[in-house]
Amino acid sequence: MASLLLRRRLSLLGLSCSLQRDNVELCWVPWERKFGSSFKICGCLRQFSSSSGAMKFDFTDLTRPHTWYPSARKKKRLVVLHVGPTNSGKTHHALKKLESSSSGIYCGPLRLLAWEVAKRLNKAEVPCDLITGQEREEVDGAKHKAVTVEMADVTAEYDCAVIDEIQMLGCRTRGFSFTRALLGISANELHLCGDPAAVRLVQEILKVTGDNVEVQCYERLSPLVPLKVPLGSFSNIRTGDCLVTFSRQKIYRLKKDIENGGKHLCSVVYGSLPPETRTRQATMFNDASSEFDVLVASDAIGMGLNLNISRIIFSKLEKFDGVEMRELTVPEIKQIAGRAGRYGSKFPVGEVTCLDAEDLPLLHSSLNSPSPILERAGLFPTFDFLFMYSRIHPKSGLHQILKLEEFKYMQK
């Protein structure tokens, strides 16, 4: 109850806060959407007096996150939003810019995506490091890096930067890393690729930065056909199929069911596979000469990956998200379905269906619906901020500090 009240009140500060176990999540609510353009809280830099009487920056003021990144604020960045449906060439165009830049960084949501980009750049003779939470592969003379977004260095300077799947800034658990990269990367050009649902939110967030923002829209490059019939039986599986399910146990059960039919061998891809194994499994499936012609995967394949998939088959349209069983969202269904029939792959036309007929109506309606417009981005202070924060308030926890901030705001 107390945390609900806190969440409601803090949303008046332009921040919404929910306290879960020991974690504090902050979500940035765009000011103008919520309060109209006359609401000015973001325009005031609050200060506090230290015991020596000197005025200093108040690190409990979380309402100006763009000021947390001085290096990026020194630049007037050209920010290009590449938006459109899946498989429309957004990332391809952004990566062309990255390839021709004198230095740069690619930030993706998945280790496999960073790996794919590092491979592409190195092949194009642009030396590129691969840096993820699990590995660091440095290449001699590299001025480019492909990283998972959490590893983005916001202190270095780049000529060009790419943030892929920018709509993830609305994600409850990882969104803050995308917001940090969006506000913090110091680059002359910043290319953002993703769903059109993120455009307004990104434009609003960047209004205060002085960056020049452009939007480029794309159309799907090859058709994606939602099938009217379900797979029904594993005997209908064919080369190039990808079965999508949401637990490791189910992945291996489906692999066994398909291989028991004696016609196909399955590669598997899921989030908790060790990086080298995941890469090897994806490569085996993509290799036309390999016997592993069917893929069984989790939604780890859902973002940006270019695999030789002809047909996506959802085993179910619900998953356990760490808290509860829930239906897949429209963006999740579109993202995963979008892996079929990638432009330039062995299968120029993609198909999508479900294992069971009862799931088809939801699949079809989701593919025909636009993704809901994003209204919130994740936000979390930098570690430096938290460190100084605790110095200013040595006796209070973050929860108490936020409560105090709320109280001070209500007194104004």
Ligand SMILES: Nc1ncnc2c1ncn2[C@@H]1O[C@H](COP(=O)(O)OP(=O)(O)OP(=O)(O)O)[C@@H](O)[C@H]1O
């Ligand atoms: N102009 C082009 N020339 C050659 N290949 C292209 C071109 N545009 C896109 N492709 C290829 O088409 C595939 C899909 O492109 P890309 O990954 O850029 O799409 P996307 O819109 O970013 O997709 P998603 O949102 O699903 O990640 C890739 O294999 C890419 O290399």
